[in-house]
Amino acid sequence: MSGVMYAVDDLLQLATACFQAAGVTDEDARWTAQVLVRADLQGTATHGLSRLSAYVSGICNGKIKPQPEMKIDETGPATAVIDGDQGLGPVVGKIAMEAALDKAKVAGVGITAVRNGNHAGAMSTYTELAASRGCIGFALTNAQPAIPPWGGRKAYFGTNPIALAAPQKDGQPVSIDLATSVVARGNIIMAAKRNEPIPGGWAIDANGDPTTDAAAALKGALLPMAGPKGYSLALIVEILSGLLSGGNFGYNVGSIYDEGTAPPGTSMFFMALNPDFFIGQSIFETRVSQLAREVTSVPLASGHERIRMPGDRRQRLENERRLQGVPIASETEKELRQICKKYSITMPKSLAPKSPVAY
Incomplete structure (x- = not known):
C-alpha cells in the first residue's frame, strides 16, 4: 500500500x-x-x-442527520438508554460514553445502551476516552450484516467490534479493539476500491464458497474469527447492543454504503468502570502497569522479536505520524x-x- x-x-x-x-x-x-x-x-x-x-x-441522502435531537432516558442511577436520532456515529458514541462516565463517578459503574446510531469509527476512541478519565472503558457496536452464524452461508451479524481500555500508571492505556470477523469489513471495501484480491480464508461469496474476490466478498459474507468462537462473540455483541437498547439487530441493521435513504439504525453499548469503587484508582493503575511489564517480559517464542500490549503499535504510529x-x-x-x-x-x-x- x-x-x-x-x-x-x-x-x-x-x-x-x-x-x-x-x-x-x-x-x-x-x-x-x-x-x-x-x-x-x-x-x-x-x-x-x-x-x-x-x-x-x-x-x-438522509441516512445521517447532521444535527440530531438525541434523547437520553435516565433509567437508573447507573444506566441510561440513548436514542441517537440517526446522528453521526462518533457524536452519538461520545455522548453515550460521557454519560456512562458521569454515572461511574457516582455509582462506580455507568452503562448506556444506544439505538438509532450510525457507524462510529474505531470503538477504541470511546474506551480510551474512558481510560483518560481514570476508568475502564468497554464499548460494543453492531453493524450491517457481514458475517454468518457458524455453519451458515448468509451474513446475519455485523463485524460487531469489541473494545476495552484500561489506564495504567505510566504510559498509554492498555487498549484492545477487535472485530469479531477475521478482518474488519473496511479491509474488503478498500480492496474492492483498488480492484485487488483478498487473502483466502477471509470471506465467502453469495453461494457460500470461499473467495478471494473483494467485490464477491461484499456480496457474500466475511468469516467469523476463530470459527464458532467468533460467531459466539458476535452474538454477545448483538445481545448487548441491539437487543438491550431496543434498537435494530441482525438483518434490520443497515449501512451508510447501501443504496436508498433508510438510516442504518446502528445499536451500541458502552460501560465505564470506576476503579475507586473497587481497589482504588492509584492501586489499580499500578497493577495494570505491573501486568503490562510481566506480559511483555515473557520469554519470546522462536521467530518473534518482542511482545506488545494491545494498543502499543497504534500509539507508536500515532506518535511518529504526528511529527512526520x-x-x-x-x-x-x-x-x-x-x-x-x-x-x-x-x-x-x-x-x-x-x-x-x-x-
Whole structure:
C-alpha cells in the first residue's frame, strides 16, 4: 500500500470543513474529524478518512442527520438508554460514553445502551476516552450484516467490534479493539476500491464458497474469527447492543454504503468502570502497569522479536505520524478532492506530492 503524506492539522481542518459544509455543527464537525484522522494516525486507515466520503454522502441522502435531537432516558442511577436520532456515529458514541462516565463517578459503574446510531469509527476512541478519565472503558457496536452464524452461508451479524481500555500508571492505556470477523469489513471495501484480491480464508461469496474476490466478498459474507468462537462473540455483541437498547439487530441493521435513504439504525453499548469503587484508582493503575511489564517480559517464542500490549503499535504510529505526517491512500485522496470540489474547499498541499511513501 502506498500513499501521500499530509500534515495532521491540515487533514483535521479539511475534514472539519467538509462536515461543516454538510451542515454539521462546528463542535460535532471537529470531533468527528478528530475521530477519523486519529484512525489514520494509528494505522487504521479502514476507519479513517476513507470513511469521510460515505459520512458526507450519508448526510446528503438522509441516512445521517447532521444535527440530531438525541434523547437520553435516565433509567437508573447507573444506566441510561440513548436514542441517537440517526446522528453521526462518533457524536452519538461520545455522548453515550460521557454519560456512562458521569454515572461511574457516582455509582462506580455507568452503562448506556444506544439505538438509532450510525457507524462510529474505531470503538477504541470511546474506551480510551474512558481510560483518560481514570476508568475502564468497554464499548460494543453492531453493524450491517457481514458475517454468518457458524455453519451458515448468509451474513446475519455485523463485524460487531469489541473494545476495552484500561489506564495504567505510566504510559498509554492498555487498549484492545477487535472485530469479531477475521478482518474488519473496511479491509474488503478498500480492496474492492483498488480492484485487488483478498487473502483466502477471509470471506465467502453469495453461494457460500470461499473467495478471494473483494467485490464477491461484499456480496457474500466475511468469516467469523476463530470459527464458532467468533460467531459466539458476535452474538454477545448483538445481545448487548441491539437487543438491550431496543434498537435494530441482525438483518434490520443497515449501512451508510447501501443504496436508498433508510438510516442504518446502528445499536451500541458502552460501560465505564470506576476503579475507586473497587481497589482504588492509584492501586489499580499500578497493577495494570505491573501486568503490562510481566506480559511483555515473557520469554519470546522462536521467530518473534518482542511482545506488545494491545494498543502499543497504534500509539507508536500515532506518535511518529504526528511529527512526520499522515499517509493517505490514493483512492482516499481522490475522494477527498471530490468532496473539496463539491463544497469549494481548498485541498491542502501534501508534504511530499511527488514521492509516495509505503505504509
